[in-house]
Amino acid sequence: MNDNYLILVAEDDDEIADILTSYIQRSGMRTLRAADGEQAIDSCRLKKPDLVLLDIQLPVFDGWTVLSTLRKESNIPVIMVTALDQDIDKLMGLRLGADDYVVKPFNPTEVVARIEAVLRRAKASHEQLHNKPIRTSCLTVYPQDFYVEINGSGEVISPILTTTEFKLLAYLARNPRKVCSREELLNACLPEGDTLDRTVDSHMSKLRKKLENCGLKGVPESIRGMGYRLGENK
Numbered sequence: 001m002n003d004n005y006l007i008l009v010a011e012d013d014d015e016i017a018d019i020l021t022s023y024i025q026r027s028g029m030r031t032l033r034a035a036d037g038e039q040a041i042d043s044c045r046l047k048k049p050d051l052v053l054l055d056i057q058l059p060v061f062d063g064w065t066v067l068s069t070l071r072k073e074s075n076i077p078v079i080m081v082t083a084l085d086q087d088i089d090k091l092m093g094l095r096l097g098a099d100d101y102v103v104k105p106f107n108p109t110e111v112v113a114r115i116e117a118v119l120r121r122a123k124a125s126h127e128q129l130h131n132k133p134i135r136t137s138c139l140t141v142y143p144q145d146f147y148v149e150i151n152g153s154g155e156v157i158s159p160i161l162t163t164t165e166f167k168l169l170a171y172l173a174r175n176p177r178k179v180c181s182r183e184e185l186l187n188a189c190l191p192e193g194d195t196l197d198r199t200v201d202s203h204m205s206k207l208r209k210k211l212e213n214c215g216l217k218g219v220p221e222s223i224r225g226m227g228y229r230l231g232e233n234k
Contacts, residue, residue, distance in 0.1 A: 008053065010033075010037070012035050027115075044070055048187070051079065054081060054098075067080070081102050100117075138219060139157075141173045177229065182200045204220055
């Protein structure tokens with residue numbers, strides 16, 4: 001693959017991890033390693049890999065615990081790796097939200113093929129999700145068309161928004177009740193911009209003022225010490 005994906009290999013057996021990382025890198029993807037479950041969770045939070053190849057029998061936190069924790073925080077694709085070819089393990093993984101599984105001993109070439117297949121599905125799902133209209137109680141965002149409409153009045157506010165303001169508004173609208181930290185918003189909406197918290201504050205202030213001029217007051221909502229959420233029209 002040529003998308004420069006970052007794959008986290010969570011495996012405590014160095015020999016197996018070496019083989020997996022070697023084959024994954026040959027396919028054009030980057031790798032990151034974790035030797036236990038705690039490292040795997042920390043790496044996902046800090047490095048945000050595109051996929052996790054997750055061994056079930058990890059020290060500190062086992063694979064089930066890692067998967068359960070990740071599913072509470074993100075939809076990152078996860079392929080479980082198990083030495084037990086039993087249906088109960090497969091069902092457990094699928095029930096907890098795994099995208100696929102491989103059984104030891106495995107063919108490394110097949111593992112890479114499974115990684116590529118899961119990444120293709122995830123990419124297609126992501127594109128479909130991010131092109132669908134996002135409807136909230138106060139506005140509707142059309143990501144593909146760079147179009148924002150205020151519910152009720154039908155007023156179109158897209159022309160007055162900058163590209164960054166539009167991205168921030170769309171991101172908040174996807175999870176209107178979630179409080180998004182400044183760091184999260186920087187990573188999602190300003191990946192190539194200034195990496196300072198006040199950059200987000202400045203964009204949010206301008207966005208709120210523009211929405212207020214269009215009749216939407218208190219949107220987005222600032223949560224002191226935490227970040228921002230879309231909130232409700234007041």
